[in-house]
Amino acid sequence: DAGVIQSxxxxxTEMGQEVTLRCKPISGHDYLFWYRQTMMRGLELLIYFNxxxxxxxxxxxxxxxxxxxxxxxxxxxxxxxxxxRDSAVYFCASKGEVNTEAFFGQxxxxxxx
Amino acid sequence: xxxxxxxxxxLRLQEGESSSLNCSYTVSGLRGLFWYRQDPGKGPxxxxxxxxxxxxKEKERLKATLTKKESFLHITAPKPEDSATYLxxxxxxxxxxxxxxxxxxxxxxxx
Numbered sequence: 001d002a003g004v005i006q007s008x009x010x011x012x013t014e015m016g017q018e019v020t021l022r023c024k025p026i027s028g029h030d031y032l033f034w035y036r037q038t039m040m041r042g043l044e045l046l047i048y049f050n051x052x053x054x055x056x057x058x059x060x061x062x063x064x065x066x067x068x069x070x071x072x073x074x075x076x077x078x079x080x081x082x083x084x085r086d087s088a089v090y091f092c093a094s095k096g097e098v099n100t101e102a103f104f105g106q107x108x109x110x111x112x113x
Numbered sequence: 114x115x116x117x118x119x120x121x122x123x124l125r126l127q128e129g130e131s132s133s134l135n136c137s138y139t140v141s142g143l144r145g146l147f148w149y150r151q152d153p154g155k156g157p158x159x160x161x162x163x164x165x166x167x168x169x170k171e172k173e174r175l176k177a178t179l180t181k182k183e184s185f186l187h188i189t190a191p192k193p194e195d196s197a198t199y200l201x202x203x204x205x206x207x208x209x210x211x212x213x214x215x216x217x218x219x220x221x222x223x224x
Contacts (some may be wrong), residue, residue, distance in 0.1 A: 004156075024222050031210055031214075033211060035214075042215065042216040042217065043157070043214040044214075045208075045212070045213070048210065048211050052208070055209060055210075056208075056209055056211060091157075093155055093156075095210070100145060100158040100162050101147060101162060102159070102212065103159065104156030104157045104158070105156050106151075106155055107155075107156050111115065
């Protein structure tokens, strides 16, 4: 398996623009997580899904952020409108029912100018 | 609220100089404590899961231990390729299947 695949790897956008980050989890995994990493706050959970259903979105900063999982092999994290403070590395991770550990993608480095 | 604190923030070792990284936690209902390694520009890579106090796990030069309040990652005779950021995370009754991460320890091993 190719692991968790995220795209794009890097994104530079202007303040106010819409940004969409994409994630393909490992095939057969039932759980999908979105995390954000910054120097100040470290790795923080934004939202996670089980069987395509959002379970905990308490980490989503505000209404500008939304996440969807239309099927078992794809998820998106959208920021609209983007702000400079959204600049961070966004990670997607997945895990199966059998595995206890989550497997992370390579991340998307987002810069909002 | 669950809290995870890692120390030191940064550690510099000579090759072969053994040391330990600390992860202290205050949580409700620990389900598991996880150690990950993160290289620059990459996602975290899983190392160990510990479930109960007294448990130990080893992998090459790394050994993880767990007590009721903290976990240690012991690094024996480190090599330069062990240089990375080491992240500790907890899974609790509050977090469901999500992980609550500490801020990590940045380890540099010099030849």
